[in-house]
Amino acid sequence: MDSVWLNAAFYQASRVVGNTGKNPPVGCIIVKNNQVIGIGHTSLNGRPHAEENALKMAGNDALGSTMYISLEPCCLDDNLNSCTNQIVKSGVKKVVIGMLDYNKLTLKKGFRRLIKSGVETKLLPLDFENFLFNYSQYAYHVLKRPQITVKLATSADSKITYSNGSSKWITSKLARKHVHQVRSNYDAILVGKNTFMQDDPSLTVRIEGYKKSINRVLLDTSLSLKINSKLLKTLKYNPLIIFTKKKLKSKQSEYLISKGVKIYQVKTLSNGLLCISSVIKILHRLKIRNVLVEGGAITASSFLNSECCDFMYIYKSKTFIGNEGLHAFGKLNEQKKFSLYNELCLKDNKLEIWINNKINKIYKKLV
Amino acid sequence: MDSVWLNAAFYQASRVVGNTGKNPPVGCIIVKNNQVIGIGHTSLNGRPHAEENALKMAGNDALGSTMYISLEPCCLDDNLNSCTNQIVKSGVKKVVIGMLDYNKLTLKKGFRRLIKSGVETKLLPLDFENFLFNYSQYAYHVLKRPQITVKLATSADSKITYSNGSSKWITSKLARKHVHQVRSNYDAILVGKNTFMQDDPSLTVRIEGYKKSINRVLLDTSLSLKINSKLLKTLKYNPLIIFTKKKLKSKQSEYLISKGVKIYQVKTLSNGLLCISSVIKILHRLKIRNVLVEGGAITASSFLNSECCDFMYIYKSKTFIGNEGLHAFGKLNEQKKFSLYNELCLKDNKLEIWINNKINKIYKKLV
Numbered sequence: 084m085d086s087v088w089l090n091a092a093f094y095q096a097s098r099v100v101g102n103t104g105k106n107p108p109v110g111c112i113i114v115k116n117n118q119v120i121g122i123g124h125t126s127l128n129g130r131p132h133a134e135e136n137a138l139k140m141a142g143n144d145a146l147g148s149t150m151y152i153s154l155e156p157c158c159l160d161d162n163l164n165s166c167t168n169q170i171v172k173s174g175v176k177k178v179v180i181g182m183l184d185y186n187k188l189t190l191k192k193g194f195r196r197l198i199k200s201g202v203e204t205k206l207l208p209l210d211f212e213n214f215l216f217n218y219s220q221y222a223y224h225v226l227k228r229p230q231i232t233v234k235l236a237t238s239a240d241s242k243i244t245y246s247n248g249s250s251k252w253i254t255s256k257l258a259r260k261h262v263h264q265v266r267s268n269y270d271a272i273l274v275g276k277n278t279f280m281q282d283d284p285s286l287t288v289r290i291e292g293y294k295k296s297i298n299r300v301l302l303d304t305s306l307s308l309k310i311n312s313k314l315l316k317t318l319k320y321n322p323l324i325i326f327t328k329k330k331l332k333s334k335q336s337e338y339l340i341s342k343g344v345k346i347y348q349v350k351t352l353s354n355g356l357l358c359i360s361s362v363i364k365i366l367h368r369l370k371i372r373n374v375l376v377e378g379g380a381i382t383a384s385s386f387l388n389s390e391c392c393d394f395m396y397i398y399k400s401k402t403f404i405g406n407e408g409l410h411a412f413g414k415l416n417e418q419k420k421f422s423l424y425n426e427l428c429l430k431d432n433k434l435e436i437w438i439n440n441k442i443n444k445i446y447k448k449l450v
Numbered sequence: 451m452d453s454v455w456l457n458a459a460f461y462q463a464s465r466v467v468g469n470t471g472k473n474p475p476v477g478c479i480i481v482k483n484n485q486v487i488g489i490g491h492t493s494l495n496g497r498p499h500a501e502e503n504a505l506k507m508a509g510n511d512a513l514g515s516t517m518y519i520s521l522e523p524c525c526l527d528d529n530l531n532s533c534t535n536q537i538v539k540s541g542v543k544k545v546v547i548g549m550l551d552y553n554k555l556t557l558k559k560g561f562r563r564l565i566k567s568g569v570e571t572k573l574l575p576l577d578f579e580n581f582l583f584n585y586s587q588y589a590y591h592v593l594k595r596p597q598i599t600v601k602l603a604t605s606a607d608s609k610i611t612y613s614n615g616s617s618k619w620i621t622s623k624l625a626r627k628h629v630h631q632v633r634s635n636y637d638a639i640l641v642g643k644n645t646f647m648q649d650d651p652s653l654t655v656r657i658e659g660y661k662k663s664i665n666r667v668l669l670d671t672s673l674s675l676k677i678n679s680k681l682l683k684t685l686k687y688n689p690l691i692i693f694t695k696k697k698l699k700s701k702q703s704e705y706l707i708s709k710g711v712k713i714y715q716v717k718t719l720s721n722g723l724l725c726i727s728s729v730i731k732i733l734h735r736l737k738i739r740n741v742l743v744e745g746g747a748i749t750a751s752s753f754l755n756s757e758c759c760d761f762m763y764i765y766k767s768k769t770f771i772g773n774e775g776l777h778a779f780g781k782l783n784e785q786k787k788f789s790l791y792n793e794l795c796l797k798d799n800k801l802e803i804w805i806n807n808k809i810n811k812i813y814k815k816l817v
Binding site: 238239240241245246380384387401403404405406410411412415418421422426431433437 | 605606607608612747751754768769770771772773774777778779780781782785786787788789790798800
C-alpha cells in the first residue's frame with residue numbers, strides 16, 4: 084500500500100508544478116486507519132510547505148498516523164519550524180519518503196532526524212517516474228542549473244518551416260493549445276532572436292480561467308527587441324529577462340531597464356552566439372528551477388551542444404516537407420542520444436517526449 | 451462469426467504475400483458445422499488458386515459448407531475451370547467474400563455467377579485493414595501501376611547520413627534485419643544510383659531458412675553499375691532490371707544484357723532525373739505487383755513527387771544528427787500528407803508505417 088499512498092502524494096505535488104517559486108513542488112498525504120486525514124502540497128510561491136499544509140488539515144488526528152511525502156522533508160539548522168520538526172512534534176508515527184532532497188543544506192538531514200526522534204522512516208525505492216518528477220530539484224542543487232526542456236513544433240520529417248520559409252501553423256490548433264499546458268509547468272520560457280523577431284510572440288501562459296505569470300527569457304545578442312513588441316506589452320504580469328553580448332550600451336538598453344526588463348551581458352562564443360553556460364549560470368542564480376526553450380533551430384542546437392538539454396518536447400504534424408524547409412536543429416557537434424519516453428496523440432498531431440540518455444545514467448547511479 | 455472466419459482466410463492469404471507471381475495473394479477457409487474442413491492460399495507463383503486448394507482439402511465434405519475468401523473468386527469467360535465454377539460444382543452452400551476483385555476481367559462476375567447458381571453469397575463490409583491487404587490488387591488493376599512503398603532508415607530527426615556524410619548503421623541491427631521481413635512481401639526492390647554506388651548492396655531477401663527470389667530495380671541514368679557489384683553476383687536467383695536514359699549505347703549495356711539483365715530506356719525530366727511515371731508503367735507491364743523503394747533521398751522524393759507513393763516504412767533511431775546530415779527527402783513539390791498507421795517498437799529503434807492520405811480517400815469512395 085505504501086507506494087499507492089505515495090503516488091497520491093506525488094499527484095498532489097503535480098498540481099502545483101510551475102507555481103512554487105523558489106521551492107520545489109512537493110505533495111503530502113497523511114493516512115490513519117486506511118483513511119486520508121491530511122492532504123497538502125507546496126503553497127503558491129513556496130510557503131507554507133506541503134507537510135505543514137497536510138498537518139494543519141489533520142490537526143490532532145496526526146498523532147499515530149502515517150505521512151507520505153514526495154520529497155524528503157526540509158530540515159534546516161537555522162529553522163526550528165522546518166517540516167521535520169513539525170512532523171516530530173505532531174506525533175506522526177511513520178513517514179514514507181519518495182526521494183531524498185538533494186539540496187545539500189538539508190540532504191539526508193530530515194531523514195536522519197526523523198529516525199533519531201523515534202519516527203519509523205522509510206525511503207521507498209526510487210521509481211524512474213518519481214525521479215523525473217523531482218529532476219528539476221536534482222538539477223538545481225546537484226548540476227547547479229535549471230532543468231532544461233527544448234520544445235519544438237515540426238513536420239513529420241523534422242522541419243520547422245515550409246519550403247517557402249513560412250513557419251506559421253506547422254502543427255495544429257490543438258497542439259498549439261497543449262503548449263500552454265506545458266508552459267504552465269515552467270518557471271521560464273526562453274527563445275532566440277529569430278523566433279521573437281519573426282513571430283512577435285507574447286510567450287505567456289494562456290489557459291482560460293488560469294492565471295500564471297512566467298519569466299520570458301530572450302537571447303538577443305544585439306538587443307534588437309522592438310519597443311512595440313508583445314513581449315513588452317505583457318510585461319506587467321510576466322517578467323522579461325534579456326541576455327545580450329558584452330560591452331553593449333544603447334539607449335534601447337536604458338529604456339528597457341526603465342520598464343523593468345532585466346538585462347544581462349554574457350560572453351559570446353567563436354560562432355558569434357551567446358555562451359549558453361553563462362546564460363544558464365545566471366538563470367540558476369535567479370533561482371529559476373526549469374526553463375522551456377521554445378526555439379528556434381539555432382537556439383535548440385545551442386542548448387543540445389552545451390550538454391544541458393534534459394528533455395525534448397517535439398510536437399509533430401503528419402506532413403512531409405522535404406529538404407527545402409528549415410531543419411529543426413542547426414549544427415550539432417555530435418549525435419545526441421535520447422530515449423523516447425512518451426508519445427501523446429493530439430488528434431492528427433502528436434507530442435513526442437524525449438529524455439536525454441544522461442538522465443537515465445544519473446538515475447541508475449542513484450538507485 | 452462470418453468476420454472471424456473471414457479473418458482466418460485473410461491470415462492464410464498473408465502467408466504468401468510476395469510469393470504469388472502474377473496472381474494476388476488470396477486465402478480461403480471452408481467451414482462446416484463450425485469446423486474447418488478446408489484451408490487454402492494462392493500457391494507459390496500463383497496457381498492453383500486458394501479456393502481450389504481449400505476445396506481439394508475439403509473433398510466431398512464441401513457439399514453444404516460455407517466458404518470464406520479474402521478476395522472475390524475468379525470468373526473468367528475463357529476458363530471453365532475458374533474458381534467460381536469449381537465452387538458451384540463442389541456444392542458449397544454459402545460464400546463470404548472479403549473484397550471484390552478489381553481486375554476488370556472478373557470484377558463482380560464471380561459474385562454474380564455464384565448468386566445466379568443458387569449459392570448464398572455475401573460481400574462483407576470492407577474493413578480498412580482488408581482493403582489495405584488487397585490494395586496492391588486494386589492499384590494494379592485500377593491505378594494501372596504497382597503498389598509503391600518507400601522505405602527509409604533515418605535518425606530521430608529524419609537524417610539518413612551523419613554530419614560527416616557517412617550513412618552506415620544509422621538504425622540498429624534488429625531494424626536492418628526487419629527490413630528483410632518487409633522485403634519478403636514485395637515483388638521488387640528499387641534503388642537510385644547514389645544508393646547502389648555508395649553501399650554496393652545485393653538487395654536480396656536474407657532470412658535464415660527462407661528462400662525467395664526478388665526483382666532488383668535500379669534507376670541508373672548513366673548505366674554506371676560496376677561489373678563486380680554484388681547486384682550482378684546475385685543475379686542467378688534474383689533478376690535485375692535497370693532503367694537508364696534514352697539513346698544510351700555502350701559496351702556495358704551489351705555485357706549486362708548478355709548476363710540476363712533487363713535494360714529499359716526511359717525519358718528524363720528537366721531536372722535530369724528519370725521519369726518515374728515511365729518507370730512505373732514498365733514495371734506494371736512486367737506484371738510487378740508491388741515495389742519497395744529503398745532510397746536514397748532523391749529517389750524517395752521522386753516517387754513522392756510523382757504522386758504514386760502509397761506507403762512509407764520509416765525505421766528510426768533515437769539519435770539526433772542536426773542539419774549537417776543528409777535529409778531523408780530531397781525537394782518535395784508540395785507538402786505530402788500521410789497518416790501514421792502503425793508504430794512498431796524494435797528495441798531502441800522503431801518502425802513507423804505511414805499511409806498516403808489518398809488511400810483513405812479511395813477507401814471512403816469504395817465503402
